[in-house]
Amino acid sequence: MSGSTPSGFGERLGTVIVRDGALCVGIDPHAYLLREWDLSNDAQGVREFGLRVVDAVAGRAGIVKPQIAFFEKFGARGYSALEEVLAAARAAGLIVIADVKRGDLGTSVEAYGEAWLTPGSPLEADAMTISAFQGVGSLAAPIGLAAETGKGLFVLAATSNPEAAGIQRSVDPGSGRTVARAIIDGVTQANQAIGNELGSIGVVLGATLELSEFGIDVAKPITPALPVLAPGFGHQGAALKNARDIYGSFAELLVVSESRSILTAGPDRIADTISRRADEVRSSLD
Numbered sequence: 126m127s128g129s130t131p132s133g134f135g136e137r138l139g140t141v142i143v144r145d146g147a148l149c150v151g152i153d154p155h156a157y158l159l160r161e162w163d164l165s166n167d168a169q170g171v172r173e174f175g176l177r178v179v180d181a182v183a184g185r186a187g188i189v190k191p192q193i194a195f196f197e198k199f200g201a202r203g204y205s206a207l208e209e210v211l212a213a214a215r216a217a218g219l220i221v222i223a224d225v226k227r228g229d230l231g232t233s234v235e236a237y238g239e240a241w242l243t244p245g246s247p248l249e250a251d252a253m254t255i256s257a258f259q260g261v262g263s264l265a266a267p268i269g270l271a272a273e274t275g276k277g278l279f280v281l282a283a284t285s286n287p288e289a290a291g292i293q294r295s296v297d298p299g300s301g302r303t304v305a306r307a308i309i310d311g312v313t314q315a316n317q318a319i320g321n322e323l324g325s326i327g328v329v330l331g332a333t334l335e336l337s338e339f340g341i342d343v344a345k346p347i348t349p350a351l352p353v354l355a356p357g358f359g360h361q362g363a364a365l366k367n368a369r370d371i372y373g374s375f376a377e378l379l380v381v382s383e384s385r386s387i388l389t390a391g392p393d394r395i396a397d398t399i400s401r402r403a404d405e406v407r408s409s410l411d
């Protein structure tokens with residue numbers, strides 16, 4: 126890990142991972158969880174849920190990932206609840222990854238970037254998830270904004286859901302690369318152009334996958350180090366003890382993201398569950 130002064134998202138992420146570990150707690154207020162937490166299935170319920178999760182994470186782990194769809198369901202009131210949750214998480218010093226999975230082109234994707242990555246915007250986060258179905262080049266505006274504001278992106282490359290493999294493993298006859306590999310290469314070029322020691326533009330690589338089937342060789346280190354958002358542990362079945370084997374040299378800036386496996390602990394046990402899981406993540410990556 127670099128000892129340089131934090132300058133970009135990658136540096137900030139690296140510092141938080143060293144200090145607080147790699148666990149990221151997903152804030153996914155499913156209707157069944159709201160019921161289990163004795164909260165209403167409405168904007169007030171998701172607000173309360175989000176704030177309680179933030180409270181439980183603070184001091185026990187360093188990263189949260191609110192899944193925006195669960196708030197968007199409730200329209201303007203849901204967004205208002207989300208604004209409070211984002212602000213509380215940032216005020217608690219947590220890194221906030223807005224799981225918005227946006228993806229567009231030109232001025233539209235530029236506006237999405239501005240919504241989530243502009244300092245002082247109502248929905249300000251530290252990073253957002255984004256899709257590159259239109260090509261990594263279509264993300265030039267949010268990549269530029271992230272570089273300027275010290276924010277980050279996680280570009281979907283090899284997602285944990287089984288339906289994705291057909292498209293993400295398919296090979297471009299021109300370059301001979303898989304879609305997932307081409308996204309990693311495009312993101313790496315962007316990080317090289319930004320020029321920080323640690324990358325600020327990351328990728329999503331599901332822990333449920335055999336990454337070599339996607340043309341990804343994790344034995345080969347990438348420079349600058351690539352932030353990797355890793356969903357798939359816990360509820361989706363990937364085992365933490367295999368994290369090193371799954372991610373190899375990509376484990377330097379790994380973000381181990383779990384939602385349901387932690388949230389089902391309920392309001393009384395969530396804090397202890399986060400502490401225990403954070404320790405397990407730390408020992409699996411030591």
Ligand SMILES: O=C(O)c1cc(=O)[nH]c(=O)n1[C@@H]1O[C@H](COP(=O)(O)O)[C@@H](O)[C@H]1O
Pocket residue numbers: 151153190192224254283284285286329330331356357358359360361382383384385386
């Ligand atoms: O971008 C993500 O966070 C994500 C990518 C991916 O490949 N798979 C994946 O499950 N996720 C998200 O991770 C969360 C599910 O986490 P679990 O409840 O731990 O399975 C949801 O918010 C998903 O949208």
